[in-house]
Amino acid sequence: MNEAARVKFLKIFLSLVFLFFLGKLFELQLYRSLEYKRQAESNSIRTIQHDPIRGLIFDRNGKIIVDNVPSYTVTLVPYEFEMKNLDVVAKLLNVEPQYIMDKISSAPSPFTPVKIRRDAPLRAIAYIEEHKNELRGIDYLIEHKRNYRASGLASHMLGYVKEITSSQLTIYRGLYKPGDQIGQSGLEKSYESIIKGGKGYRFIMVDALGRFVGRYNDGRNDIPPSEGSDLVLTVDIELQSFLEQLFQDKTGSAVVIDPRNGEILAMVSKPNYDLTLLSGYTSKQVWDSLNSDPKKPLLNRAISGLYSPGSTFKMILAITALETGAVDSNWKVYCPGYFVYGNKVFKCHTSQGHGWVNLVRAIEVSCNVYFYNLMLRTNFDDWSRYGALFGFGKRTGIDLPEELDGILPSTEYFNRVYGVNKWTKGYLISLAIGQGEISVTPLQMAGYAMALANSGKYYQPHLVKEIVDKKVGKVQKVSYRVREIPVSQETFDIVRRAMYMVVNGSVGTGRAARVEGVNVAGKTGTAQNPHGKDHAWFIGFAPYENPEIAFAIIVENAGTGGSVAAPIAREIVKKYFELKNQRTEFKLVRWR
Structure with missing residues (x-):
């Protein structure tokens, strides 16, 4: 390349470089200026x-x-x-x-x-x-x-x-x-x-x-x-506070519900925890302590605690047998204090037995032998179907997170767990009295008591009554599901009468739940606990004639339902009507 060509090439090259930088300057000035301005502002704003x-x-x-x-x-x-x-x-x-x-x-x-x-x-x-x-x-x-x-x-x-x-x-x-x-x-x-x-x-x-x-x-x-x-x-904070006091030194749960609409009036799970520990700053030591506590204070037992229902579940079997025609209410069984099936002996809760009992008497005295016999006369899938109708084996749909389904056994369940034709009717004997492979939550039991109280209306249990939007001054009433359980009034009358006798009969197992001036109906239960002392159950409603409250109570590792849980039910009923009367009197005074 001669000298003139080199000079010409150099001029072209320098011109291209100049044009490139001129283009970049033009881009910075016109196209990127707004972007850089925003970046500068973001560093100062x-x-x-x-x-x-x-x-x-x-x-x-x-x-x-x-x-x-x-x-x-x-x-x-x-x-x-x-x-x-x-x-x-x-x-x-x-x-x-x-x-x-x-x-x-x-x-x-x-x-x-x-x-x-x-x-x-x-x-x-x-x-x-x-x-x-x-x-x-x-x-x-x-x-x-x-x-x-x-x-x-x-x-x-x-x-x-x-x-x-x-x-x-x-x-x-x-x-x-x-x-x-x-x-x-x-x-x-x-x-x-x-x-x-x-x-x-x-x-x-x-x-x-x-x-x-x-x-x-x-x-x-x-x-x-x-x-x-x-x-x-929906909660009455005074009733809630009273219930918390009743469970002060206990482990367990209690749910009180209005059977006329499914509103939860009180719900307790013990042990609990101090909410101020988790409001604001929580140290790692406090959080670790709550999580590692063997008493599980963070567990909401009302919706996530799973227990065998014990004898409180006997009404499901009674309803199934009556509705399917397996027996009528006059069918009797002789109870010598035990029941033999194959080479196994299943005991009643009293060794001397109950003698001849019909369905109402069997519920009143909580005769296990009667229900062992009744289970073998009743179709198992019918029992599972009626259990599901009363809300077992699935969540209630309460407006709280972490609710559990529980377990309601069925033929399909046993076939899945043990295999087809690899289980026998002997597996069903314990289910007759609410033991074995069945688990429920206290809230499910409260819903069950509610449906028994009002003869078949199952309202979705709930905690929120109204939402108040302050921006527009609007009060929104929250609506919930309700369904009818297809059980005849005659069957409900028989079972409800039996529950009345549990509390008010001369030999009823729930006599400790009696309240002067209020007819209480209920059912005791004692859930076997393989890890220690039995759990005590009591479910019921009051007043018997026109129920205003229904409830489920469980006290862990405490003994029998009649001696431990029924007295708590008595105090709940007394407090409910005490608060109701106080508020009625207050309204009358204000009106005058």
Whole structure:
């Protein structure tokens, strides 16, 4: 290549380079300027998220059960935070340094404040105020935390609110951010979308050191948070409190329900836990202690505790036999105190036996021998079908999370577990008296008692009566399912009469449930426990003539239903009518 060609090539090359840089400059000036302006603004404009105030929770009489109180939350901006202060901040907030590091790692942006300690003590806030220049990137804001008016009351039912977990962030992608609060159990979880409210956002300007300069656009772009809706429960908090006291030193559960509509008036699971321990900041030691406690205080026994129903299940067999014509109510069996099937001896609960008994008498005295015989005369699949009609083997649909189905055996169940033709009728003997491979929850038992009380109407058990939307001033009544159980009134009359005799008969096993001036009907049960003392059951309703309450009670490792659970039922009935009469008198005085 001669000299002239080289010069020409060099000129062309330099022209192309010049044109390339000119094009880039043109792109930066015209096309990227807005983007870079936004990026610059994002580094100087900080978005402060304002969590909404969660809705209040009231009992059926308008008493506040759960509200909110102000609380300090400490925040950290990763870009501005100096790691030399890590140990100082960790000690100040009583958290592990690694905990803060994990929070920093989860930050969506180095310029976005992350919440590193909720419910911070006042001394920590005072220290931050005094050392703002040294603790760059550390700030605090005032939020609201849940305030449980009676911290140890209805803890399983109400539930608690905590910071969202990483797995939940995956499930609720786009709806929540790291550091957000979410209902983790109970009603707080079931009604999260209704009571959480809407987030608000405030935009502020900061300088290169992260110091507040002013409100962006004079606050015109700010979005105020919206309060969550309130819940009005079906629960009578005074009856709930009384029930909690009855179970103070016991392990077990009790559910009281209105058989006229399925509204739960009280629901207790013991042992329980103090909700204030899980409101705001919870230390790892406290959380580990609750989770590892062998008494399982976090377990809601009312909906997740599974037990054999014992003799309380005898009415299912009685109804099945009467409805299918296997026997009538006059069919009698002689009870010598035991029953022989093959080479096995099954005992009655009294060794001397009950002599000749018919169906009503057998329920009154809880004669096992009568029901052993009755089970062998009744089609097993019919028994399973009627058990399912009364709500066993499936969830009730209560407005709480973590409800369990329980187990209601059937031919299909035994074939699946043991194989076709590999089980015999001997497996059914124990089922006759509610033992063996059957498990129920206390709530299912309360629903069963409700359906017996009202002669076949099964209302979906529920805890929320109304939802109050404060934004529009609207009160929404919550509707629930109801179904009719196809059982004749004649059969219900026979079984209900037998339950009346259990409490009011001269030899009834539930005589300890008697209440002066109120006719109580019920059934005792003793569930065998392979790990210790038997569990005590009592289910029933009152008044017998026009039931207003139905209930199920179980006390673990306590003995017999007649001696342990029936007296609790008596106190529940007395308290219910005492409260009812007090409120009636109060209304009359106000009216006068």
